[in-house]
Amino acid sequence: MNFVSEKLACLRPYDPGTSADGIHLDANESFVPLPDSLREVIGRRVSALAFNRYPDPLGAAVSEAFGAYYGVDARFVTPGNGSDELITLLFNVLLEKGDRALLVTPDFSMYPHYGALAEIEPVFLQKDHALRFDADELIALARAEQVRMVLFSNPCNPTSQGIPAADVLKIVDSLNCLVVVDEAYMDFWDESIIREAPMRENCIVLKTLSKIGLAGIRLGFAVANDRLSAYLRAAKSPYNVNALTQIAGEAVLAEKSTLQSAVAQICASRDALYTALLSFAQNGLHVFSARANFVTLRTPDAPALHQALQSRGVSVRCVGGELLRITAGAPEENQLFIQAFAACVKEGALACG
Numbered sequence: 001m002n003f004v005s006e007k008l009a010c011l012r013p014y015d016p017g018t019s020a021d022g023i024h025l026d027a028n029e030s031f032v033p034l035p036d037s038l039r040e041v042i043g044r045r046v047s048a049l050a051f052n053r054y055p056d057p058l059g060a061a062v063s064e065a066f067g068a069y070y071g072v073d074a075r076f077v078t079p080g081n082g083s084d085e086l087i088t089l090l091f092n093v094l095l096e097k098g099d100r101a102l103l104v105t106p107d108f109s110m111y112p113h114y115g116a117l118a119e120i121e122p123v124f125l126q127k128d129h130a131l132r133f134d135a136d137e138l139i140a141l142a143r144a145e146q147v148r149m150v151l152f153s154n155p156c157n158p159t160s161q162g163i164p165a166a167d168v169l170k171i172v173d174s175l176n177c178l179v180v181v182d183e184a185y186m187d188f189w190d191e192s193i194i195r196e197a198p199m200r201e202n203c204i205v206l207k208t209l210s211k212i213g214l215a216g217i218r219l220g221f222a223v224a225n226d227r228l229s230a231y232l233r234a235a236k237s238p239y240n241v242n243a244l245t246q247i248a249g250e251a252v253l254a255e256k257s258t259l260q261s262a263v264a265q266i267c268a269s270r271d272a273l274y275t276a277l278l279s280f281a282q283n284g285l286h287v288f289s290a291r292a293n294f295v296t297l298r299t300p301d302a303p304a305l306h307q308a309l310q311s312r313g314v315s316v317r318c319v320g321g322e323l324l325r326i327t328a329g330a331p332e333e334n335q336l337f338i339q340a341f342a343a344c345v346k347e348g349a350l351a352c353g
């Protein structure tokens, strides 16, 4: 006897796929350290915390700080234990078992994972060779398949491609279903619809602090109109965001210029990494323009390169057998990566080079 649901049969714990040593350009984390002054503020507030009390169930203060940073009213903001928690919540409470959800592919690997756990039927829109999809095509497929939800990341993980805000709003306004736009990487681009989302009946924007320097505290947000926000708050577990996370998130979001400077450093690193990688572009290796905090390239040798880099102590992500996703690192990390990459190519890990 197994005692548990069939749907768990093939599941394994999430494996970030990295070793402890070496340089890590594989998880889309920020390389910018939190300034000492902010660490001290957080430390002081944590030491004054009433550890015996439950945290604020709605995270009012951290939602205010988030709203002030992104220019949305805090009443439209629901915090979560990372945006991953919010994704599971969306599938589990806004949809019902057997409902169809439209996903694009490739996109964030956790969407089909959480969708399957909620027994949602995925409908996939395959992206074209440029790793893009057409808004009208998506709208037509969503209608034809009568999906109850559309979910995609913009800019996209793992492609680093983005679709303009006007196209996203066209999708939202053309469809009679929920449209969830995961803007985990929108800090590194400028086509957000976060301010428009609460004015729509059917739109939810997801955000996270994980990519801008706070992956360790697990803090994400859903932004949506009053009605949708009320459902999420009613359905979530009451104390989903712990007190330490609320304190740290509030303190960091209040330091607007510190966050903005970190984002600028990350964008500069991403652009430098892209430029450096372009010199390897040739038949069989394509470097995609980058909107997120990482650069994606396509080569049939992606798995071999991934292995060869790993053996030199450089971790990057290999996606779907033909994409390599390299997170923008500190300048010296990028340099070490490029050196290792050049060595791997020279050694012949790039068969068609």
Ligand SMILES: *Cc1c(COP(=O)(O)O)cnc(C)c1O
Residues within 6 Å of the ligand: 028, 081, 082, 083, 084, 085, 108, 153, 156, 157, 182, 184, 207, 208, 209, 210, 215, 218, 219, 220
């Ligand atoms: C990293 C990532 C997330 C997860 O964010 P957490 O807040 O760390 O759970 C969500 N969506 C996309 C597209 C991501 O790449």
